[in-house]
Amino acid sequence: MSDAPIRDSRPGANLSVPNAAALDKAADVEGRSLWQDAFRRLQANRAAMISAIVLIVMAFVCFVGPVLVPWSYEEIDWDILEATPPNFDTGHYLGTDSLGRDLLARILQGGQVSFLVGILATSVALVIGVTVGATAGFMGGRVDQVLMRFVDVMYAVPLMFFIIILMVVFGRNFYLMFLAIGFVEWLTMSRIVRGQTLTLKNKEFIEAARASGGSTASIIARHIIPNVLGVVIVYVTLTIPQVILLESFLSFLGLGVQPPMTSWGALIAEGAQEMEITPRTLILPAVCLSTTLFCFNFLGDGLRDALDPKDR
Amino acid sequence: MNEPFLQVRDLKVHFPVRTGGLFVGQYTPLKAVDGVSFDLNPGETLGVVGESGCGKSTLGRAVLQLIGATDGVVSWLGTDLTSLNKKELIAARENLQIVFQDPLASLDPRMTAGDIIAEPLRNYRPTLTKAGRRKMVEDMMERVGLLPRMINRYPHEFSGGQCQRIGIARAMILRPKLVICDEPVSALDVSIQAQVVNLLMDLQRDFGLALLFISHDLAIVRHISHRVLVLYLGKVMELADKAALYATPRHPYTQALLSAVPIPDPTKERNKDRILLTGDLPSPINPPSGCVFRTRCPRATSVCAETVPELESAGEGQEVACHHWQD
Numbered sequence: 001m002s003d004a005p006i007r008d009s010r011p012g013a014n015l016s017v018p019n020a021a022a023l024d025k026a027a028d029v030e031g032r033s034l035w036q037d038a039f040r041r042l043q044a045n046r047a048a049m050i051s052a053i054v055l056i057v058m059a060f061v062c063f064v065g066p067v068l069v070p071w072s073y074e075e076i077d078w079d080i081l082e083a084t085p086p087n088f089d090t091g092h093y094l095g096t097d098s099l100g101r102d103l104l105a106r107i108l109q110g111g112q113v114s115f116l117v118g119i120l121a122t123s124v125a126l127v128i129g130v131t132v133g134a135t136a137g138f139m140g141g142r143v144d145q146v147l148m149r150f151v152d153v154m155y156a157v158p159l160m161f162f163i164i165i166l167m168v169v170f171g172r173n174f175y176l177m178f179l180a181i182g183f184v185e186w187l188t189m190s191r192i193v194r195g196q197t198l199t200l201k202n203k204e205f206i207e208a209a210r211a212s213g214g215s216t217a218s219i220i221a222r223h224i225i226p227n228v229l230g231v232v233i234v235y236v237t238l239t240i241p242q243v244i245l246l247e248s249f250l251s252f253l254g255l256g257v258q259p260p261m262t263s264w265g266a267l268i269a270e271g272a273q274e275m276e277i278t279p280r281t282l283i284l285p286a287v288c289l290s291t292t293l294f295c296f297n298f299l300g301d302g303l304r305d306a307l308d309p310k311d312r
Numbered sequence: 313m314n315e316p317f318l319q320v321r322d323l324k325v326h327f328p329v330r331t332g333g334l335f336v337g338q339y340t341p342l343k344a345v346d347g348v349s350f351d352l353n354p355g356e357t358l359g360v361v362g363e364s365g366c367g368k369s370t371l372g373r374a375v376l377q378l379i380g381a382t383d384g385v386v387s388w389l390g391t392d393l394t395s396l397n398k399k400e401l402i403a404a405r406e407n408l409q410i411v412f413q414d415p416l417a418s419l420d421p422r423m424t425a426g427d428i429i430a431e432p433l434r435n436y437r438p439t440l441t442k443a444g445r446r447k448m449v450e451d452m453m454e455r456v457g458l459l460p461r462m463i464n465r466y467p468h469e470f471s472g473g474q475c476q477r478i479g480i481a482r483a484m485i486l487r488p489k490l491v492i493c494d495e496p497v498s499a500l501d502v503s504i505q506a507q508v509v510n511l512l513m514d515l516q517r518d519f520g521l522a523l524l525f526i527s528h529d530l531a532i533v534r535h536i537s538h539r540v541l542v543l544y545l546g547k548v549m550e551l552a553d554k555a556a557l558y559a560t561p562r563h564p565y566t567q568a569l570l571s572a573v574p575i576p577d578p579t580k581e582r583n584k585d586r587i588l589l590t591g592d593l594p595s596p597i598n599p600p601s602g603c604v605f606r607t608r609c610p611r612a613t614s615v616c617a618e619t620v621p622e623l624e625s626a627g628e629g630q631e632v633a634c635h636h637w638q639d
Contacts, residue, residue, distance in 0.1 A: 032466065032469070033422070033424075033466050034421060034422060034466065034468070035422075203417055204412045204413075204414055204417040204418040205417065205418050205419055205420045205421075207373075207378055207410075207412070207418075208410070208412060208418045208419075208479070208482070209420070209431065210378060211376060211378060211405060211408075211409060211410045212405075212409070212431050212432040212435060212482065213402050213405050213406060213432060213435035213436055214431070214435055215398075215402065218435070222420075222431075223420050226420075226422040226423075227420070227421070227422055
C-alpha cells in the first residue's frame, strides 16, 4: 500500500479517549442502512407514528375483540328483534341492529373483513405489480411492449363490469373478492414500478452487477426490487385505503361479502337505510372506516416523506 | 506469448439515432467506436486516452460485451466474445471485470460493502460457505486498504475514495485476468487519485492482471500504462509504447493533447508552445470524410479529405494514422 496505515477516519476515532478504545474493540462497525435512516425519520413524524399506533390497535381490537364480546356477529337476540340503544344488562354495549344482532360484534367482524381485504388484495396487487413492472422495465423492448399493452387493455375494462362477471361466473366467494380487487389494483403498481426500474436500469451499479456475472433474474431480484421498494411501500399504504373503500363500495352495492357476514361497507349500507330512525347504525361503522382510511393516508404521507430520495 | 490474450480487431459499435421521419423513423448510425484494433498482453496496461465523447467508455464496455458490438472481433484467449450466447458470456466474464468512473453510483445503495464485494463470489462460487465468503471479502478489503470491520457499512457512509476501493475489491475478488478501468480516478481528489492508481498498480503486480485503463488524464496514463492508445471520434489516431508516445508524439492530435498538459513549473508553463485546436469535436453521426481529424488538424491537406489514413508503423512500437506524420 502506498498510503499510511489505514485508520478509522471518523472524528475522534483515533484520539486517545475512552470512546476510541471501545470502538477499537468492536469487531464490526454496524452500518446504518437507508431503511434504518428512513425509519428514524418516520419516527420523528408524530402524525404518522400516531396513525400507525391507532391502526395497530384497531386491527388488534378487531381480531381479538370478538372473543370478549358476549354476542357473536350472526347471533340474533330473539328477545329484542329490533334496533335498540346501548344496553349493558343484555350485553349489547353498542346496541343492536334492526334484526337484533349485536352492533359491536358486527363492527368488529366488519373490521376484520375490511382489514383483510385491504391487506390481502394489496398483497396480490403488490406481487403481480412488482413482478410485471420490474420485468417490463428491465427487459425493455418487446417484452415491455407486450406487458404494458396488456396493462392498457386491462385499464380499459370497466371495473364494476369485470367484478360482476367474476361474481356471476364463479359465484360469490369471499376470497374471489380479494383476487378481483387485487387484479385491478396491480395495474397502477406495475406502471409505477416500471417507471422506477427504467430510471434504475441505466445506473452503473446495474452494469456492475452484470459485469460480476449476474443473470437478468438475479439482477431484478437482488438490485432492482430492493431499490424500488421505497416507492412501492408508499404506494402500498395509499392503496390499502383505496381497496378498503372499493370493498365497501362493492358491499354497499351488494356485491361484496355475503350476509350474515359483514364488512364496514355493508354495515354502512344497512345503516343508511335506517339513518333517520337509528343514526347510530350508520355513524359508528362510518367513523371506524373513516378513521382507518385517515390513518392509512397519514401513514403513507409520513412514509413518503421518510423515504424521499431527495432527503438522502 | 504465442497464445493471444486479448485481441480486438476492427471493433465497431454503432448506435442508431433517430434523425427524422414522421411515422417510420429514419435512423442514422452514431459511430461511437469505429474500427478499433489492438492487442493486450498478460500483465500489461494499455492506456486509452481521448477527449470527451470520443468513444473511450464505449470501447471498454464493448470489450466486456456490456454493450453489443456492431461488428468486429473481441477475441479473449482465442474465443470470440461477440459470438457467445448469454450463458457462455456470463461464464467468460469471470476473468473480465470492470471498475467504474463514479464510485458511489457503481455501488448498490441498499447493500452493505461486504455484500457488494461478495456479489461476484455468489455468482461464480455458489458452493462457498457463508464463513468462507466472508473470509475472502475481509482479506480483499484489507488488500485494497479498507478496514475489514467496515464490512457492514453502506456505500453512503464511505468517502469517494473508499467507495472506489470497494469497487476495486469487487472487481478483484475473483482474481480476474483483465480489468477494464473506466476513468476510475477522474471523480476523485488528486491526492486520492494517486492512492487509487498506486493500489491498481500494486494489484496488477501481485495478481499479474492486464489493465485497460481509460482516462482523459494524460499524466495518470503516463504513470500507469505500458502502452497508450489515442482515440478520436471512435478511431485510433496513434498507438505507441508509453516512452515513444510521450517523447515523440507523431500524430498532430496527440501532439495537441500533450501540449495541453500543464507543466508544474510556472516559467516553463508560460513559455511553452501550445498547439491550440480550433473548433469542436465533429458530430459522430456525420463524421468528416477521409481522416476524421482533418477539420481541426493544422496540417490537413486535400488528401486528408479523400482517403482514410491507415495505421502505419512510425518507429519501434509506434503506430500512427496520419498522412502527414513525417512532415
